[in-house]
Amino acid sequence: MNIDIFMEKLGQCYKQWDSPVITLIAKRKSDPFLILVSTIISLRTKDEVTIKASQRLYEKIKTPHDAVQSGHEAIAKMIYPAGFYPTKAKRIVEISRILLEKYDGKVPSDMNDLLALPGVGRKTANLVLIEAFGKAAICVDTHVHRISNRTGYVKTDSPDATEMALRKKLPLKYWKMYNEILVAFGQKLCRPVSPWCSKCPVSEMCRKKGVIKSR
DNA sequence: AAAACGGGGGC
DNA sequence: GCCCCAGTTTT
Structure with a gap:
């Protein structure tokens, strides 16, 4: 071939x-945190559901600080019915906490740093590198x-x-x-x-x- | 290697 | 009703 x-x-x-999700992510290009969060929401979840869930979340949650303050139960309600929503909500909060503690509230642009975050595997890490940081991945x-x-x-x-x-x-x-x-x-x-x-x-x-x- | 996590949509 | 789906973690 x-x-x-x-x-x-x-x-x-x-x-x-x-693809609607790629379009959605593209609109958030300037904000790595929202790109990371919407990528997490999209895992094993249909586009239409991901978009609605992300938009509901974006109304309230714009920073790691917002996410920690809001708590995983409130976030779970916002992103329902995205697949695995309770787990994802907990991970969004946990990731936010780590970002605040270790990375000054910012999303790291290094592959190994991303992979170390809970719920972030190769697919998510690579997509964040591409969409949030414009890196070749x-x-x-x-x-x-x-x-x-x-x-x-x-x-x-x-x-x-x-x-x-x-x-x-x-x-x-x-x-x-x-x-x-x-x-x-x-x-x-x-x-x-x-x-x-x-x-x-x-x-x-x-x-x-x-x-x-x-x- | 396989199960678990959750719910919507296609057929 | 049953099976599949833009994964990752745990057993």
Whole structure:
């Protein structure tokens, strides 16, 4: 698979796939704390729910100090019915406390510092590095993992392995856009089951074409 | 390696 | 009704 042609073709379709959560995050580009919080809320949660939950939270919570003062029970109510909302609420408060204690109330821009925060894994940390700090990073969620393997661009058995493979193989100029485009692509067409292969702009490059049930 | 965490939406 | 979903932590 030629990655340049792949990115070119997907990029042309990107506008119509525009992901609401990425748009939401983009609007908060100037505020790493709100980006981090909305990313936490988005985990294993549908876009529409994430957006409403984030907007309710943003009305009251704008800083780590707000979050600590508000407490996890109040935050849980604000972000309901986002998935795992009680756990996420506790982690938002706990993270806020750590930010105040160790980082002067600011979100760190270092990968290892981010990973040390409770509830922050590689996916979240990479997305924050990209969206909040404009750093070159590769964020692999299940969409990116699935599609990278369907195209045969990498052959891995876990999102973390996919990230490491992409770090070696993917040209640096694509690092920031790869996640956004593939997530949108994964939601609209290249879904886990019944991918919409008849509408896919890159189906001729797909090693799974004809192997998985499509429409 | 597998379960647990929570609820909405697709089929 | 059953299964899946923009993960991470715990057992």
